[in-house]
Amino acid sequence: MKRSICVVITARPSYSRIKSVLREIHEHPDLELQLIVSGSALLDKYGSVIDVIRADGFEPNAQVHMVVEGENLVTSAKSTGLGIMEMSTVLSHLKPDAVLSVADRYETIATAITGAYMNIPVIHVQGGEVTGSIDEKVRHAVTKLADLHLVSNQDAAERVRRMGEEPASIHITGCPSIDLAADVMQKQGFLNKKEQIKGVGAEIELKEPYLVVMQHPVTYEWEDAGDQIIETLHAIDALNIPTLWLWPNVDAGSDAASRAIRKFRENNGTTPIRFVKNIPPEPFLELLSGAKCLIGNSSVGIRECSYLGVPVVNIGSRQSGRGQGPNVLDIGHDRKKIQQKIELQIEHGRYSSSSLYGNGNSGVQIADLLSKVTFNMGKRITY
Amino acid sequence: MKRSICVVITARPSYSRIKSVLREIHEHPDLELQLIVSGSALLDKYGSVIDVIRADGFEPNAQVHMVVEGENLVTSAKSTGLGIMEMSTVLSHLKPDAVLSVADRYETIATAITGAYMNIPVIHVQGGEVTGSIDEKVRHAVTKLADLHLVSNQDAAERVRRMGEEPASIHITGCPSIDLAADVMQKQGFLNKKEQIKGVGAEIELKEPYLVVMQHPVTYEWEDAGDQIIETLHAIDALNIPTLWLWPNVDAGSDAASRAIRKFRENNGTTPIRFVKNIPPEPFLELLSGAKCLIGNSSVGIRECSYLGVPVVNIGSRQSGRGQGPNVLDIGHDRKKIQQKIELQIEHGRYSSSSLYGNGNSGVQIADLLSKVTFNMGKRITY
């Protein structure tokens, strides 16, 4: 009988990061893919990622609504609780042989807790990395709840091991997000339709130089989320280069961020900016690979862009601590300095490709591993 | 202004383990105690621990119902989710300066997640210990979510540090459960009323030799919970020594355990056994200190009994891995062998007191520390 692996997709970035794994599980003769789409991936306001998933040929086995409106500190906790309650109902119906959870969001820990209590092996992808904010706590807590660790690189593996996990449960598979980046670098041609860049604001001509911005609110500073966005908006406005701006994630503070963006949009506008909610993963990576610079605090800058060689200006504390390649320049929330760093990066141009986060075959490795691995459910700390 | 510390009590054992801390916070000039009573501590079926808490002079600021009936793997997850949802409402009302969570149950992680997302410092008592079952995963995950670690001994401190926590956030305070044991050893006279040992079954005469049993279901083996209890029941029945049997905890498997006990009670009965649900902490420790042997898998055998010097027969895997003193003999679920180990312990008699889990002043140390400590909310793993 096939071993069933239940993958939980919760947001735009978690889909991009796991898409190649979905494909390889789906095609593996000894595995059966179960797919739960949940959290902000279901919401129109974050670009209805579920439509992209379906367009890619994956039909969800269940949809889990778990986001309590408010996007403040209380509702983040409440959404985690709701996620556990809903996920336990769905998992008791799907009865997977293992459940796979990505990274470090509240949906991730909701899945991990549910699996742990329901005695379903928990597979964690992207453990052992270091960042700021609440994600840092959540990521390592998920490591302690997980039974199998599929990490991006040696550094991450080392950290997971030092936290007391069994060496046999830790596997360096690279980050599956790099698989898509590799596809895009090899094939190109994914970004072939105008309508892939839906959104509002100015029309951007991709043959001309352009920038991309992805800036999420940082939990510990959520009241400042609006102010931080404003700094970046002014930096972009001063540069006067056409810009694609990806709408922030659902997170404490994202309402504040959205509000700041909307206000700026109404009252400013010499620089052409297009605000977009969602682009399918490969076209998005192709778009990034053509950008003069990525600005913001998305882990895409650290991860996929290191492989793509795209220059990145990484703002604020959100990614600090995560191992980064030469393509990244760090800076604080200061419009002048952000502008300067962007100018430096434009001048430098493309970087050479780094395999810091993988070399493009994670999906194949992971599916193969999942078809063979033995889960040890009664794990103990190793010291 | 006083710093407010919110303590969450969820069950009979967590109350015993934290009672001296409640008292010391309550009496500390710079601290304000906020008390949430929750989980099985509210339920009549587990002895209405809330009545004991009130009788001790502590008035709860809030009661949180969070146990979803069923006591199986699905409802354990669901109760955790409900706990987070409820706790977030209550904490947003109480607005404590920090929240304190004990040990490794689902209420513990519900509290830790809520605190982490709500940006309230999380204080964890009894981290860094090692045991079997789901508790092991939960305990270490709570460590990764917590901002301050108050541990029992050097071993536990070392483990927490190795998991990547800042040395400055780790304090060896001893386990506050030992404070009550010390009180009982010094003063005696707590167990002065017949009605403290409410329950059903035979009357037990405490001047004669007697045994105490505390055996909880083990999650990973919950379907066997009934069978495991039956082995112990037969061992006790064969010894024919009057026995006080503490009713099992709310946990996956506890329905099965209760059913096994009820069935045994209906159909057997040469050995006088009294089944009791709840005894206030100090009378209970005095009762233990007078027992010929404690049998079962409660951490009380490892912890308080090491200080009290009470002989313990520890059954099965639930406590394996936790540092134990010479007073403990381990054994599997086999009625014959359990009986033999009990006979060995009766023959040996009282052990000398060990300070493996503290020396009786944890409450004072902890309150003092909480009045002064600075919480570092933006923690990172140390490697």
Added chain:
Amino acid sequence: MKRSICVVITARPSYSRIKSVLREIHEHPDLELQLIVSGSALLDKYGSVIDVIRADGFEPNAQVHMVVEGENLVTSAKSTGLGIMEMSTVLSHLKPDAVLSVADRYETIATAITGAYMNIPVIHVQGGEVTGSIDEKVRHAVTKLADLHLVSNQDAAERVRRMGEEPASIHITGCPSIDLAADVMQKQGFLNKKEQIKGVGAEIELKEPYLVVMQHPVTYEWEDAGDQIIETLHAIDALNIPTLWLWPNVDAGSDAASRAIRKFRENNGTTPIRFVKNIPPEPFLELLSGAKCLIGNSSVGIRECSYLGVPVVNIGSRQSGRGQGPNVLDIGHDRKKIQQKIELQIEHGRYSSSSLYGNGNSGVQIADLLSKVTFNMGKRITY
């Protein structure tokens, strides 16, 4: 394509009342049965009704845990809320053409609200009746949420119509509980195995005269639930006739009732009483039909016993208002008076059968109706 009807079973009595409908839907060529088992029907402590359901050949499509422990006023509300959350997840998965809800409990209104908001036609069985307690409010609120009303008799139909429901949506089908009573009266022989009357306490010999007690706590008087049970216990004890006592329902107050029963059991006992949690529907009705008298406040006394002709002593306010046959004598919570009424009923003996609640073919009528009816979802009050 078959029309799918989702039936929600939540407790022992709701199963008995709907069993013939399940059977007839299951066997109807144009209908597909979907079965959700939920609430106390899943709990061992209330007799694991789900095992009986499976033994009868019905396999649940989903199990919904929704009971928050505590059994007080707060947790009744909370269980209703949890029921809606869980039911919405399950119904969005099962996608039935209509959902059927029975009577007047919190699971009933949870189902009705979920159906109403999800735009799934709601079928209500047993609307339009009158009783005391919170059930009264809930039953009529469910009527206002339902799209199709399958009522027991002319009285109930008239009440539903007067509440402003479309005449075309109201059908007098009789109560399906009477179908089982009719089966039992015609065939006998259902109660053929000793093990059907599992429980604790005295052995009862069914060839000798015996009584049956079913007494549930009444919400508005839940603090008195224990005292009320005590009166009945003393009345039974004074009569000294062997008695089968059915364990109370999950409801606010049922913990108090259980405690009172347990205490009485420990300290009394000249009269042989057997306490049982659950008996499958037909054996139970056969047991009732052989009893000298049914005592308590169950609607079974009003409903099935009017058809079976079993004498009933109906205690307290729980059933007051509901149309009753000549077989019922009403009395308050007074041990002496209860005893006298039981003696009167024993003297009178069996009553002749009444068709006040149906004539035994409800299941067939209902299935036939459900295969043909058109649901009008945009209903308005008729005045």
Added chain:
Amino acid sequence: MKRSICVVITARPSYSRIKSVLREIHEHPDLELQLIVSGSALLDKYGSVIDVIRADGFEPNAQVHMVVEGENLVTSAKSTGLGIMEMSTVLSHLKPDAVLSVADRYETIATAITGAYMNIPVIHVQGGEVTGSIDEKVRHAVTKLADLHLVSNQDAAERVRRMGEEPASIHITGCPSIDLAADVMQKQGFLNKKEQIKGVGAEIELKEPYLVVMQHPVTYEWEDAGDQIIETLHAIDALNIPTLWLWPNVDAGSDAASRAIRKFRENNGTTPIRFVKNIPPEPFLELLSGAKCLIGNSSVGIRECSYLGVPVVNIGSRQSGRGQGPNVLDIGHDRKKIQQKIELQIEHGRYSSSSLYGNGNSGVQIADLLSKVTFNMGKRITY
């Protein structure tokens, strides 16, 4: 001791409708006001009504987050369930003597169910009215759960009585929304600041003729919500009169509606339209009273505008059935016909004031009544 009345505000319209009651309860010597702000009233996306409430001098005793994101049929049910769970926690903390719930939304029934199960008297304002959509079911179900009915007019009173409610529990107090309309008509001058009409889009000059649009999605047609909005947008665009457009409510379908509006905004724009999320109640009524016509399906058109004499074009089925004054013209979702009706209304101009929904002193009447009334908790249907 003062009698405490807990009022639950859940959205912009429910605040406007109950504001005068809040004020009168607050100022009544025998009453104590408890205020819960909940649902969309907490959300920035619906204009943060809580800020308006605070600015009016009312400090909430609790905030209840209960909206599960998604705004589809499943999440409407789920939000109701979450509302009950949260409300029960908050009410068990506030312990009011009665709880007041307004109208017919999911928060309304969540409050009513919670009160009913917790044995807290439920006061319902605006029962007995008739409309289309799910609101119709919910409103009458709330009537059957409520213990006191404060209705707008004789028609509504008659309907509540016919549903089987005790005459003594029904009081014609008028609708408190009319109190504010009366204030505005007498005093004027509430709309004195530009910033009261925050929003995006064109600047509207209130000295020139202008229209107001309020159009909510209708649940039973939620997939058509976008199309319906489009018809109205085109009608307005064709008229070329400056327009203030109030953002739709949180409801199944409101995402679709918002999306349609956003799309229209991006691609059209000869007619000046300003989109606003929230205006405090009195300035809003003053704004309405100056409008040439109100267009859409808000009950404000039926209710407040009948008193204000403002011409209304009422679109679609949402308000059908509700008693309406001569100021209202009904029409379907057809851009041409909508345009014609608006032109008719502009030609007609102001209507004379009607007291169909009250005469401006509901707040005083209600507070007086609440200070004296005896709640009968054990109600029965009257027939």
